[in-house]
Amino acid sequence: MASIPHQALNPPIRTLLGPGPSSIHPRVQMAMSAPLVGHLDPYFTSLMDDTVALLRYVFRTQNKLTFPVSGTGSAGMEAAFDNFLEPGDVAVIGVNGLFGERMVDNAQRTGATVIPVTAEWGKIIHPEDIEKALKSQKKVKLLSLVHVETSTGVLQPLLEASKLAKQYEALYLVDTVTSLAGHEVAVDDWGIDICYSGTQKCISCPPGLAPFTVNQKALDTLQKRAQKVKSWYLDLALLSAYWVTGRVYHHTAPVSMIYAIHEALAIIAEEGLEARVKRHLKNGAAFHAGIEAMGLKLHAEAGHRACSLTTVRIPQGVDEAKVRQGLLNEANIEIGAGLGPLRGQVWRIGLMGYASSEENVVLLLNELEKQLTRQGYRPEPGAGVAAALGVLRAA
Amino acid sequence: MASIPHQALNPPIRTLLGPGPSSIHPRVQMAMSAPLVGHLDPYFTSLMDDTVALLRYVFRTQNKLTFPVSGTGSAGMEAAFDNFLEPGDVAVIGVNGLFGERMVDNAQRTGATVIPVTAEWGKIIHPEDIEKALKSQKKVKLLSLVHVETSTGVLQPLLEASKLAKQYEALYLVDTVTSLAGHEVAVDDWGIDICYSGTQKCISCPPGLAPFTVNQKALDTLQKRAQKVKSWYLDLALLSAYWVTGRVYHHTAPVSMIYAIHEALAIIAEEGLEARVKRHLKNGAAFHAGIEAMGLKLHAEAGHRACSLTTVRIPQGVDEAKVRQGLLNEANIEIGAGLGPLRGQVWRIGLMGYASSEENVVLLLNELEKQLTRQGYRPEPGAGVAAALGVLRAA
Numbered sequence: 001m002a003s004i005p006h007q008a009l010n011p012p013i014r015t016l017l018g019p020g021p022s023s024i025h026p027r028v029q030m031a032m033s034a035p036l037v038g039h040l041d042p043y044f045t046s047l048m049d050d051t052v053a054l055l056r057y058v059f060r061t062q063n064k065l066t067f068p069v070s071g072t073g074s075a076g077m078e079a080a081f082d083n084f085l086e087p088g089d090v091a092v093i094g095v096n097g098l099f100g101e102r103m104v105d106n107a108q109r110t111g112a113t114v115i116p117v118t119a120e121w122g123k124i125i126h127p128e129d130i131e132k133a134l135k136s137q138k139k140v141k142l143l144s145l146v147h148v149e150t151s152t153g154v155l156q157p158l159l160e161a162s163k164l165a166k167q168y169e170a171l172y173l174v175d176t177v178t179s180l181a182g183h184e185v186a187v188d189d190w191g192i193d194i195c196y197s198g199t200q201k202c203i204s205c206p207p208g209l210a211p212f213t214v215n216q217k218a219l220d221t222l223q224k225r226a227q228k229v230k231s232w233y234l235d236l237a238l239l240s241a242y243w244v245t246g247r248v249y250h251h252t253a254p255v256s257m258i259y260a261i262h263e264a265l266a267i268i269a270e271e272g273l274e275a276r277v278k279r280h281l282k283n284g285a286a287f288h289a290g291i292e293a294m295g296l297k298l299h300a301e302a303g304h305r306a307c308s309l310t311t312v313r314i315p316q317g318v319d320e321a322k323v324r325q326g327l328l329n330e331a332n333i334e335i336g337a338g339l340g341p342l343r344g345q346v347w348r349i350g351l352m353g354y355a356s357s358e359e360n361v362v363l364l365l366n367e368l369e370k371q372l373t374r375q376g377y378r379p380e381p382g383a384g385v386a387a388a389l390g391v392l393r394a395a
Numbered sequence: 396m397a398s399i400p401h402q403a404l405n406p407p408i409r410t411l412l413g414p415g416p417s418s419i420h421p422r423v424q425m426a427m428s429a430p431l432v433g434h435l436d437p438y439f440t441s442l443m444d445d446t447v448a449l450l451r452y453v454f455r456t457q458n459k460l461t462f463p464v465s466g467t468g469s470a471g472m473e474a475a476f477d478n479f480l481e482p483g484d485v486a487v488i489g490v491n492g493l494f495g496e497r498m499v500d501n502a503q504r505t506g507a508t509v510i511p512v513t514a515e516w517g518k519i520i521h522p523e524d525i526e527k528a529l530k531s532q533k534k535v536k537l538l539s540l541v542h543v544e545t546s547t548g549v550l551q552p553l554l555e556a557s558k559l560a561k562q563y564e565a566l567y568l569v570d571t572v573t574s575l576a577g578h579e580v581a582v583d584d585w586g587i588d589i590c591y592s593g594t595q596k597c598i599s600c601p602p603g604l605a606p607f608t609v610n611q612k613a614l615d616t617l618q619k620r621a622q623k624v625k626s627w628y629l630d631l632a633l634l635s636a637y638w639v640t641g642r643v644y645h646h647t648a649p650v651s652m653i654y655a656i657h658e659a660l661a662i663i664a665e666e667g668l669e670a671r672v673k674r675h676l677k678n679g680a681a682f683h684a685g686i687e688a689m690g691l692k693l694h695a696e697a698g699h700r701a702c703s704l705t706t707v708r709i710p711q712g713v714d715e716a717k718v719r720q721g722l723l724n725e726a727n728i729e730i731g732a733g734l735g736p737l738r739g740q741v742w743r744i745g746l747m748g749y750a751s752s753e754e755n756v757v758l759l760l761n762e763l764e765k766q767l768t769r770q771g772y773r774p775e776p777g778a779g780v781a782a783a784l785g786v787l788r789a790a
Contacts, residue, residue, distance in 0.1 A: 004452045006445045006661050011430045024431050032427035035406045036419055038729045050401045057399045071466045074646035078628045106627050208649030230625045232501050233473045251469035254603030266401050334433045
């Protein structure tokens with residue numbers, strides 16, 4: 001057995017302004033290197049308690065079962081569908097982007113019937129379309145929406161749909177992967193029954209965990225399941241016994257990642273959730289103004305644009321991949337490409353968590369201008385930065 | 396929204412000699428704090444290639460689909476059963492401990508029929524019993540065994556069962572969570588079709604990933620599935636498109652954890668797999684000798700004792716929890732309690748990865764002697780350490 005060649009770990013220093021992961025605070029970076037303890041160590045279980053309390057604060061919920069799933073945001077999505085749907089159930093799911101489509105795939109794998117409510121990629125799902133779908137079925141078990149569609153940058157209104165879910169006695173499930181701790185999310189006040197997120201967006205923690213919360217009404221439906229939950233790893237009854245009721249061993253918790261999310265949540269609590277949301281809104285608005293001042297177009301429907309994730313339409317004649325590569329190679333800035341039908345149509349730009357700063361708004365608009373100029377698209381020099389600063393000064 | 400109280404991250408410095416996580420090398424600890432990059436960054440994809448190559452080395456396989464599942468070892472188990480079983484299939488599963496039982500639970504949730512082959516907790520599964528089970532069915536899709544049962548410390552022989560699997564045309568699935576990189580594991584030479592592990596045992600990386608490998612013969616069976624794999628998150632066809640064939644976006648990889656496993660695997664490659672296995676065998680044998688010299692009894696069947704995980708029978712009159720608490724509070728050493736029918740009967744002691752050292756063998760035997768003496772069980776002073784050192788000097 002000869003050994004095999006491998007590189008020494010030496011990552012470049014990037015500014016992460018794509019669809020995630022976002023740049024993280026140095027305190028979160030350091031947290032993962034804290035001394036490893038066992039997952040049943042009294043120190044670790046006290047940190048679990050803290051993490052649960054901090055997550056309740058961020059989700060704005062009193063839900064007992066509030067914890068990070070030991071997998072990325074997509075594992076959170078799977079936990080949601082896998083526990084609350086089974087063969088014979090009907091789910092109404094909003095689909096206006098890739099993550100809505102993924103919800104449909106997840107829901108179908110449970111054996112449930114899915115009624116998709118579609119809208120163009122870049123538009124919101126309309127409440128009247130949701131109601132039509134709910135009305136069309138004898139009994140809908142679950143209504144599901146994505147708060148911020150990471151593929152389109154659309155911010156979905158959630159309140160009217162919540163009322164509809166109550167009216168038609170369906171569980172209300174919301175994906176807050178790209179909104180939690182960036183946009184306002186109020187699980188209890190908004191009547192959300194099941195909610196999951198990811199760590200690597202506005203929470204600014206490395207990817208690897210999925211914050212999750214579910215209320216008692218939803219949990220009570222688990223008693224009525226005809227079949228066991230398909231997934232042992234994501235079975236909420238087992239996870240609840242570990243996280244909430246008795247520290248009953250389930251799987252080995254990812255200790256170092258829990259250190260990271262604990263630190264990231266602590267930073268959020270110290271900043272304050274309201275202040276954090278205001279910061280995201282302000283920097284997002286400034287960036288949008290800067291983009292439009294450069295003569296570029298925002299893809300998402302006006303009035304429903306997320307501040308955490310922005311889709312910018314690629315101007316004609318511009319090689320979008322060259323712009324991304326130029327930003328990466330010359331300025332160490334990562335932005336994202338379009339997905340699915342928006343491939344080659346948009347860039348996806350994140351201003352999330354620690355990365356949502358005046359500094360990054362100015363940095364990105366300036367570097368983007370340089371790359372666009374090189375591609376023959378010549379915005380008025382400095383117009384983007386000036387417009388963004390105007391918004392920031394007025395705020 | 397008032398903020399909420401939380402503690403500053405400040406874990407105690409433990410020596411982790413329980414059933415996992417094991418203590419990690421300082422280089423692995425530092426790796427997680429390396430600058431975060433995006434999961435599609437060319438730097439990260441080059442690190443993915445490295446990680447795959449290093450995992451192939453550790454599994455001793457040429458399998459193309461070799462990668463870390465984005466979840467703990469239990470997610471690896473679920474990926475194995477979920478992809479290769481569906482309703483109508485029959486699985487023969489060895490059950491002589493908690494993780495065999497967990498395999499049965501996982502397999503049953505797929506809708507497959509499970510034929511368990513049982514043995515007492517602490518004994519191996521006998522090949523003749525496996526053959527009886529294989530013979531009893533018209534067609535068995537999969538035969539599954541745990542290499543080292545973390546609940547009992549039994550090292551299961553794998554070669555005869557491999558021949559039986561070939562003879563009865565069943566896929567051969569092996570759990571190497573507590574053996575990989577500690578005991579000899581040779582996926583290709585031993586005819587293992589599907590194999591998963593965990594990071595937090597003999598690999599000495601924090602928990603959070605499940606090394607996984609599967610050969611083409613097993614992958615070919617995926618084409619013949621009647622139903623989609625139940626799990627989107629663990630669907631190997633999708634994961635293969637991300638890890639092997641085209642870096643097609645699936646979920647956001649847990650970047651910092653990949654840094655950690657890359658570093659842990661690099662350390663293994665630098666030590667050399669053979670040298671590492673020898674080190675585990677030597678320290679395990681020394682520890683076993685020390686335990687017996689103290690008049691204590693090993694629970695696992697003689698001749699089939701793992702060196703990575705040892706079960707020590709609790710002497711009559713000794714309060715097992717007080718011994719564990721004493722070790723933790725006075726010496727910062729973690730050892731594990733018994734599980735299931737062995738609760739209160741045994742301690743579970745790990746000498747895994749970075750933690751498998753002469754230093755830790757001596758440390759633990761000495762501290763254990765102190766705690767036992769306090770409990771009224773008085774081994775001859777220093778006898779355990781002396782016996783262990785005798786084995787180590789002779790090696």
